Amino acid sequence: MSLSSFLAQFDPAQEIEYSWTPPSSWYIEKDFLRAEIEHLFNNHWLYLGSAQELKQPGDFVTYQVVNQPVVVTRGQDDRIRAFYNVCRHHAACVASGKGNTEVLTCPYHGWAYRLDGSLRKAPRLGKLENFNAKEFGLVEIALEIWGGLMFCHFGAPTQSVAQLYPGLGDFLQPADLESLNFEVRREYTLECNWKVFVDNYLDGGYHVEYLHPDLAAGLDLDNYETLIRTNFSIQQCKSAENDARLGRGAVYAFLYPNVMFNRYGDILDINLVLPQGPDRCLVIFDYFFAPHCSREFIEKSLQSSHQVQLEDVGICESVQRGLKSRGYDKGRYAPRIELGELHFAKMLYSTLAEGSGFIHPNQLSHQ
Ligand code: FES
Ligand SMILES: [Fe+2]
Incomplete structure (x- = not known):
């Protein structure tokens, strides 16, 4: 229909x-x-969870939002960021549950990502043409914190959470x-x-x-x-x-x-x-x-x-x-x-x- x-x-x-x-x-x-x-x-701001889950640099939490796997991190720079929790190699979920870490290492072939999403290591990759590691970080998602509560947006938000409500x-x-x-x-x-x-x-x-x-x-x-x-x-x-x-x-x-x-x-x-x-x-x-x-x-x-x-x-x-x-x-x-x-x-x-x-x-x- x-x-x-x-x-x-x-x-x-x-x-x-x-x-x-x-x-x-x-x-x-x-x-x-x-x-x-x-x-x-x-295409909408969606509630994720409490930012209190990410008190220390290195903390990360994963969420499943409808059909999108999401990982939220607090970087060494103290910034909270959200990414699709999907490895850029062959799409496995990089992180699971929650915890504290310096790098998120994919359990499939070991690609490792810094908490700002950038790719740090891709083991045994050898020489690869047309490949720029700088462009192979986790894909970032718009994130906003309102009242200590995190919201994410899978599209391109045209207004803030406060403006939306x-x-x-x-x-x-x-x-x-x-x-x-x-x-x-x-x-x-x-x-x-x-x-x-x-x-x-x-x-x-x-x-x-x-x-x-x-x-x-x-x-x-x-x-x-x-x-x-x-x-x-x-x-x-x-x-x-x-x-x-x-x-x-x-x-x-x-x-x-x-x-x-x-x-x-x-x-x-x-x-x-x-x-x-x-x-x-x-x-x-x-x-x-x-x-x-x-x-x-x-x-x-x-x-x-x-x-x-x-x-x-x-x-x-x-x-x-x-x-x-x-x-x-x-x-x-x-x-x-x-x-x-x-x-x-x-x-x-x-x-x-x-x-x-x-x-x-x-x-x-x-x-
Ligand atoms: S799918 Fe993540 S390293 Fe291969
Ligand atoms: Fe009720």
């Missing part, structure tokens, strides 16, 4: 009271995911985020399309009362509000009384396309959603805590969060099975609640339409 046929099935001009969700084909078809990778993931700092101050300690990364594989997880996150707290009764008890759901901004949306909720874990309330920021910053009490948890196929995704949780938090508090928080996550995993996988059913194609939105979800669908539509030069038939008829 062509991308234009997928896009024609969603009308981005509709107000939420009239709007349908995107059709299930957006969530189950390989061709649609292929278009998302080309126009969205390969104007006003985000009013809700999440970079200095506040930097004051928290990175604790741990946890990963969950879900048998659902990556957007099912995002939609679930953006439903304005609609599901909390039913799916997360323990969490609901700590939140004042009548005061849940959603704010729509350029390339991000905010869901805020005050906590009932003064909940020990949630503090005075929660700010849930969704940064298009695939990252959520959840800031509550002494905690920041970041959720990163990475497609692994049309009906599979990896959800990564990065947890940060204020320096004064006790071990007991941290363990308890991680446990409650894990519980909430399991509840979300179950329902997301159930939705994916439903999306594949002949009994469902598209649904509707609760107008005062699910604004973030429609905003997400419209942003995705715009990215894909602009990337492919698509103009909606309804727009043509209005011209």
Whole structure:
């Protein structure tokens, strides 16, 4: 199915009271995911992880971002750089896991790269024509650090992370985020399309009362509000009384396309959603805590969060099975609640339409 046929099935001009969700084909078809990778993931700032992983010169960390292997290093010059983690000889991954080193040595034939990416050694290469070792360094990727958090871009960024999300700092101050300690990364594989997880996150707290009764008890759901901004949306909720874990309330920021910053009490948890196929995704949780938090508090928080996550995993996988059913194609939105979800669908539509030069038939008829 062509991308234009997928896009024609969603009308981005509709107000939420009239709007349908995107059709299930957006969530189950390989061709649609292929278009998302080309126009969205390969051409957008994407969250990688905490820069606290790279405190010392020589530190390196590897990531798999959709289908791109990435290695981030802190050089002897103290600079943090990102590269495709792909050897220039025959494409093996040069680094794995994380660690501290002076050179990254490819495990296949031993080509060695300095932390600034340059090729230091290519063993037993002999005389080679038309070969300039200076041009055979690891290929660098655009990297930016905002609030101590690293973002990379596989294309050519035309704006900074701060410009992409104007006003985000009013809700999440970079200095506040930097004051928290990175604790741990946890990963969950879900048998659902990556957007099912995002939609679930953006439903304005609609599901909390039913799916997360323990969490609901700590939140004042009548005061849940959603704010729509350029390339991000905010869901805020005050906590009932003064909940020990949630503090005075929660700010849930969704940064298009695939990252959520959840800031509550002494905690920041970041959720990163990475497609692994049309009906599979990896959800990564990065947890940060204020320096004064006790071990007991941290363990308890991680446990409650894990519980909430399991509840979300179950329902997301159930939705994916439903999306594949002949009994469902598209649904509707609760107008005062699910604004973030429609905003997400419209942003995705715009990215894909602009990337492919698509103009909606309804727009043509209005011209
Ligand atoms: S692929 Fe890396 S040295 Fe051959
Ligand atoms: Fe949830």
